[in-house]
Amino acid sequence: MNSERVAAIVGVAESGLGKASGKNVLQLQAQAAKAALDDAGLTKDDVDALFTAGNWAWAPTLMLAEYLGINPKYTDSTNIGGSSFEAHVGHAAAGIKAGLFNVALITYGSTNRTNPINVSYSNPLTGQYERPFGLPGTVGSYALAAQRHMYEYGTTSEQLAEIAVATRKWASLNEKAYKREPIEISDVLNSRLIAEPLHLLDCCLVTDGGGAVIVASKEVASNLKKSPVWILGHGESQSHHTISNMPDLTVTSARESGAAAFEMAGVTHDEIDVAEIYDSFTITVLLTLESLGFCKPGEGGAFVSGQRTAPGGAFPMNTNGGGLSYCHPGMYGIFLLIEGVRQLRNECGERQVKDAEIALVHGTGGVLSSTSTVILGRD
Amino acid sequence: MVQKIQDTIDEESRPFWDGLKKNELMIQQCDDCAKHIFYPRSICPHCFSDNISWKQSNGRGAIYSYTTIHQAFGPFKDDVPFVAALVDLDEGVRMLTRIVGEREQIAINKRVKVTFHQLKDDLVLPYFELE
Ligand SMILES: [Zn+2]
Numbered sequence: 138m139n140s141e142r143v144a145a146i147v148g149v150a151e152s153g154l155g156k157a158s159g160k161n162v163l164q165l166q167a168q169a170a171k172a173a174l175d176d177a178g179l180t181k182d183d184v185d186a187l188f189t190a191g192n193w194a195w196a197p198t199l200m201l202a203e204y205l206g207i208n209p210k211y212t213d214s215t216n217i218g219g220s221s222f223e224a225h226v227g228h229a230a231a232g233i234k235a236g237l238f239n240v241a242l243i244t245y246g247s248t249n250r251t252n253p254i255n256v257s258y259s260n261p262l263t264g265q266y267e268r269p270f271g272l273p274g275t276v277g278s279y280a281l282a283a284q285r286h287m288y289e290y291g292t293t294s295e296q297l298a299e300i301a302v303a304t305r306k307w308a309s310l311n312e313k314a315y316k317r318e319p320i321e322i323s324d325v326l327n328s329r330l331i332a333e334p335l336h337l338l339d340c341c342l343v344t345d346g347g348g349a350v351i352v353a354s355k356e357v358a359s360n361l362k363k364s365p366v367w368i369l370g371h372g373e374s375q376s377h378h379t380i381s382n383m384p385d386l387t388v389t390s391a392r393e394s395g396a397a398a399f400e401m402a403g404v405t406h407d408e409i410d411v412a413e414i415y416d417s418f419t420i421t422v423l424l425t426l427e428s429l430g431f432c433k434p435g436e437g438g439a440f441v442s443g444q445r446t447a448p449g450g451a452f453p454m455n456t457n458g459g460g461l462s463y464c465h466p467g468m469y470g471i472f473l474l475i476e477g478v479r480q481l482r483n484e485c486g487e488r489q490v491k492d493a494e495i496a497l498v499h500g501t502g503g504v505l506s507s508t509s510t511v512i513l514g515r516d
Numbered sequence: 517m518v519q520k521i522q523d524t525i526d527e528e529s530r531p532f533w534d535g536l537k538k539n540e541l542m543i544q545q546c547d548d549c550a551k552h553i554f555y556p557r558s559i560c561p562h563c564f565s566d567n568i569s570w571k572q573s574n575g576r577g578a579i580y581s582y583t584t585i586h587q588a589f590g591p592f593k594d595d596v597p598f599v600a601a602l603v604d605l606d607e608g609v610r611m612l613t614r615i616v617g618e619r620e621q622i623a624i625n626k627r628v629k630v631t632f633h634q635l636k637d638d639l640v641l642p643y644f645e646l647e
Pocket of ligand 1 (some may be wrong): 546547548549550551560561562563564565
């Protein structure tokens with residue numbers, strides 16, 4: 138790795154996960170923010186930049202800053218779905234490099250399971266050309282991508298199931314995971330079809346949960362109680378908003394965001410020790426691995442076969458149990474960062490990837506619409 | 517939901533929805549770069565020209581991908597199972613739609629043609645069926 142050390146992640150924490158029993162999204166974010174600042178050894182008065190993404194307020198950073206009692210001089214509420222928080226990390230590093238602030242607090246909170254925000258069936262603007270056909274937007278779009286990948290490359294449901302099974306094995310090692318009982322490939326294939334070819338166990342959980350990540354300048358990061366996890370590279374891209382405008386349903390903009398992150402970090406694919414890759418659906422992971430260049434187009438099925446991504450496998454991935462088994466409150470990206478940092482700090486106990494020095498964290502948002510890739514490294 | 521579609525119709529989208537009522541699938545074409553455009557826009561996403569014309573599609577194309585939906589939400593809950601698809605029209609634009617007819621016969625790359633589905637008195641949707 139040869140990138141300049143400008144900013145680091147210095148604190149991470151989750152709020153309560155799973156079913157947050159009556160807590161609202163501000164409570165969850167406050168809980169996570171307090172724990173992440175404690176983890177870093179910083180206080181709320183050290184925070185001079187605030188980042189969040191959510192549809193729970195018309196101006197989320199305004200509401201959240203007031204609630205937390207902080208007065209940031211820089212805010213960013215970029216919302217590109219599940220990849221928002223990887224984007225926030227990149228934006229925070231850029232802001233620090235520009236000398237605009239020193240300590241950024243990034244938070245997320247959702248009560249998607251116990252108190253979901255009512256889904257509207259209105260058809261705003263470009264939505265009017267898709268919504269009336271009744272496609273359940275997210276799972277339906279990913280199913281279209283899976284079907285096309287199967288058509289082009291002969292990818293099978295068994296290969297997709299390999300991802301769900303391996304991810305569950307990691308979840309069984311994480312006491313915070315929502316689903317921990319082991320599953321077999323046949324369990325995935327026998328679970329009910331939601332949108333063909335995707336089965337229930339190809340789909341992420343629906344849980345509550347919040348998280349927080351603290352990004353600090355090199356000067357601040359070098360004097361804290363835990364060792365910094367450096368932001369080595371970042372890339373961000375998007376290819377479409379509506380699924381009918383995705384140019385090729387087998388290729389995501391991870392191709393661009395990944396290439397940018399690798400270039401900035403100055404690392405190669407075989408230097409990645411652990412990967413945290415957004416798993417809204419099994420197909421999300423398979424497409425992302427190909428688009429990031431860990432394997433060639435069409436080879437994703439073979440790449441994940443034989444439990445290569447499971448504990449003990451050649452390619453440790455989604456080591457907290459992922460959106461498929463650990464938690465998925467809607468915009469999961471912040472949890473990928475939290476786990477990537479914990480792995481590099483050697484804090485993961487039973488599920489620790491031995492000697493992990495470099496982690497790749499990759500968020501995907503919308504209907505394969507946006508991607509953001511972060512490469513992290515320890516000293 | 518159905519009522520809400522009407523609420524969304526505006527100057528930009530009205531020719532599309534009005535065309536469907538006359539069983540015409542209306543798309544756009546750029547007068548400068550000649551590429552076809554869907555969904556309707558006031559500016560060409562290819563060359564940024566604002567010289568855009570409406571034209572009637574021949575309503576034929578091929579299935580790019582499809583999925584049989586077994587769990588749907590809201591007003592579509594009782595429609596399952598149904599087939600949603602992306603169809604590439606011969607003019608070179610892609611649209612989300614439904615494929616009606618024998619589900620077992622549906623496959624990627626098969627030829628399809630538009631069929632107009634009267635959802636409500638004043639609302640027609642462009643579905644497709646195998647040719
Ligand atoms: Zn043009």
